[in-house]
Amino acid sequence: MKESNSKHRILILGASGYIGHSIYKELGPYFRTFGTYRTPRKEFETNKQFFQYNIEEDDVYEILEACKPTIIISTLRGDFNAQIIAHQHITEYILDTATRVIFLSSANAFDAYSKYPSYELDKTLSHSVYGHFKIKIENMLLRLPKKQVAILRLPMVFGVNCPRIQEIKSLISDNEAVEIFPNLIMNVTLDKKVTQQIHYIINRNKYGVFHLGSTDLVHHDEFIKEILAFVSEKKALLKHVFTTNDDRYLAVLPKYNKLPKHLQITSQTVLEELQK
Ligand SMILES: NC(=O)c1ccc[n+]([C@@H]2O[C@H](COP(=O)([O-])OP(=O)(O)OC[C@H]3O[C@@H](n4cnc5c(N)ncnc54)[C@H](OP(=O)(O)O)[C@@H]3O)[C@@H](O)[C@H]2O)c1
Numbered sequence: 001m002k003e004s005n006s007k008h009r010i011l012i013l014g015a016s017g018y019i020g021h022s023i024y025k026e027l028g029p030y031f032r033t034f035g036t037y038r039t040p041r042k043e044f045e046t047n048k049q050f051f052q053y054n055i056e057e058d059d060v061y062e063i064l065e066a067c068k069p070t071i072i073i074s075t076l077r078g079d080f081n082a083q084i085i086a087h088q089h090i091t092e093y094i095l096d097t098a099t100r101v102i103f104l105s106s107a108n109a110f111d112a113y114s115k116y117p118s119y120e121l122d123k124t125l126s127h128s129v130y131g132h133f134k135i136k137i138e139n140m141l142l143r144l145p146k147k148q149v150a151i152l153r154l155p156m157v158f159g160v161n162c163p164r165i166q167e168i169k170s171l172i173s174d175n176e177a178v179e180i181f182p183n184l185i186m187n188v189t190l191d192k193k194v195t196q197q198i199h200y201i202i203n204r205n206k207y208g209v210f211h212l213g214s215t216d217l218v219h220h221d222e223f224i225k226e227i228l229a230f231v232s233e234k235k236a237l238l239k240h241v242f243t244t245n246d247d248r249y250l251a252v253l254p255k256y257n258k259l260p261k262h263l264q265i266t267s268q269t270v271l272e273e274l275q276k
Contacts, residue, residue, distance in 0.1 A: 007070070008031045008032070008070045008071055008202065009031070009032045009034070009067060009068060009069045009070050009071070010027055010031045010032065010033045010034065010069060010070070010071045010072075010073065010202075011034045011035070011036075011063065011064070011067050011069035011071070011072050011073070012024050012027075012033065012034070012035040012036070012073045012075060013035075013036050013053070013060070013072065013073065013074050013075060013076050013086075014035075014036060014074070014075035014076040014077065015034075015035020015036055015037060015050065015075070016035070016036070016037030016038070016039065016041065016044060016050075017075055017076075017077065018157075018159075018162060018163050018191070019075050019104065019157060019191060019194065020035065020073075020075035020076075021035075022159070022191045022192070022194070022195045023073060023075065023194075023195050023198055025195070026195035026196065026198070026199055027195075027198075027199060027202070030199075031202075032049075033049060034049045034050070034051065034067040034069065035049060035050050035051070036050065036051050036052070036053035036063060037050055037051075037052060037053070038052070038053060038054050038055075038078070040052065051063050051066065051067070054078075055076060055078045055079060055082040055083055055086050056078065056079050056082045059089065060086045060089050060090060061089050061093065064089075064090070064093050069099060070098070070099055070100065071099065071100045071101075071102065071202060072090060072093075072094075072099060072100070072101045072102070073101075073102045073104075073198065074087070074090070074101065074102070074103045074104060075104050080129070080130075080133040083133070083137065084133070084136060084137060084140075087103075087137045087140055087141070088140065091140055091141065091143075091144055094144055094148055095144065098148070099148065100147075100148045100149070100150070100207070101141060101144070101148065101149055101150070102150045102152060102198060102201065102202075103137060103138065103141055103149070103150070103151050103152065104152050104154060105134045105137070105138055105151050105152060105153045105154070106130070106131070106134050106153060106154055106155075107153060107154065107155045107156075107186070107187075107213065107250050107251060107252045108126055108128055108130050108131035108134060108250070109124040109126060109131055109134050109135050109138060109153060110122065110124060110125065110126070110131075110250070110252070111126045111127055111128050111131045111250060112125040112126050112127045112131070113125060113249070114244065114246070114247075114248040114249060115249065116249055117185075117187070117217065117249050117251035117252070117253045118211070118249075118251065118252055118253070119211065119253055119254075119255040119256065120153075120208070120209040120210070120211050120254065120255060120256045120257050121209070121255075121256055124138065138151050146207060146208065147205075147207050148207070149207055149208075150201055150206060150207050150208065150209075150210060151208075151209045151210065152194075152197075152198070152201075152210045152212050153209065153210065153211050153212065153213075153252045154189060154194065154212050154213070154252070155186055155187045155188050155189055155212075155213040155214070155250070155251060155252055156186065156188050156189075157188075157189055157190070157191055157194060158188060158189070158190055158191070158227075158270055158274060159190060159191035159192065159273075159274070160273070160274060160276065162191060165227065165231060165274070168224075168227065168228070168231055168232075168236070169231055169232060171236070172228075172231075172232045172234050172236045172237075173232075173234070175237065176237065177236075177237040177238060177239035178224065178228065178236050178237065178238055178239065179238075179239045179241050180220060180221035180224050180225070180238055180239070180240055180241065181220040181221060181241050181242075181243065182219065182220070182221040182240055182241075182242065183242060183243065183244055183245075183246065183247050183248050184219070184220035184221075184243075184247075184248055184250060185217050185218070185219055185220075185247055185248065185249045185250070185251060186213075186217065186218060186220055186223075186249070186250045186251050187213030187214040187215075187216065187217055187218065187251040187252065187253065187267065188213065188214050188218060188223060188267050188270050189212055189213055189214055189265055189270065190265060190269070190270045190273050190274075192273065193212075193263070193265045194212060196263060197210070197212055197259055197263050200259060200260075200263055206257075208257050209257060210254070210257050210259070211252035211253055211254040211255075211257075212252070212254070213251060213252045213253060213254070214265050214266050214267045214269075214270060215253070215254070215264050215265070215266055216266050216267050216268075217249075217251050217253075217267075218267045221240070223267065223271075226271055227271070227274065230274070230275050
């Protein structure tokens, strides 16, 4: 799939992270792709496409000026206030240029609603600090010209040896309990699918709010138990965490801004891919 618009210069903020690095590997062969890392690592220090960037100390504007991206993909973590300021600077840059932004948001933008799964046009509302912060950045970006913005709301992302699975493996080997949430109904996705979805959104100049969760829902405890069945031969200790008496949804389902069939995913496919 050689691109028709390989003129793009893409900056991935957080390209050393789990999802950011998967996106870098997906897009790198096709576009001029730049990335940021915070924690010093040889592989990034010697790579001229990478910039060291600490959101609490550095001005993102300098990186934007240095690589002049046509697309910015924001996959950062870090201090929430510093992230808000950085995204304010990004919005100023976007208003001055034709640059597009793709922001990785979260199902937590809806964590105050527990009774139903959420769709793209539902009003966001959160009771958590993390969810609040994601909503604040989303709202800031949604005030920009709409064709320049894509908000991707993600549920829990899994992949072979992803941080969540590594954590589960180390809990098992340390004889510590793995937490499961029997009342939590959620959807899930796969890192490989998210990167393909982003590639498609870039190629087709798609914009708006996307819900990138599996098309079906799973109970957290059942899904994690399925993973436990193949990640370790040793039996895992379980800690059942009940946050409410009733079932609680934390799911981002697509309805209005759907991607083509081959870019949709089910929880069963996520499990199958994890076992490959
Ligand atoms: N993983 C999921 O299941 C999931 C679900 C929903 C939404 N998301 C969203 O997706 C995005 C990426 O998540 P992830 O799981 O890939 O996170 P991650 O693996 O922790 O990566 C975070 C990235 O941010 C960088 N970073 C952290 N603190 C920083 C700071 N103070 N200054 C500058 N850079 C900093 C890290 O750099 P170093 O590693 O070099 O320090 C890394 O590149 C996040 O915005 C997250 O909210 C993730």
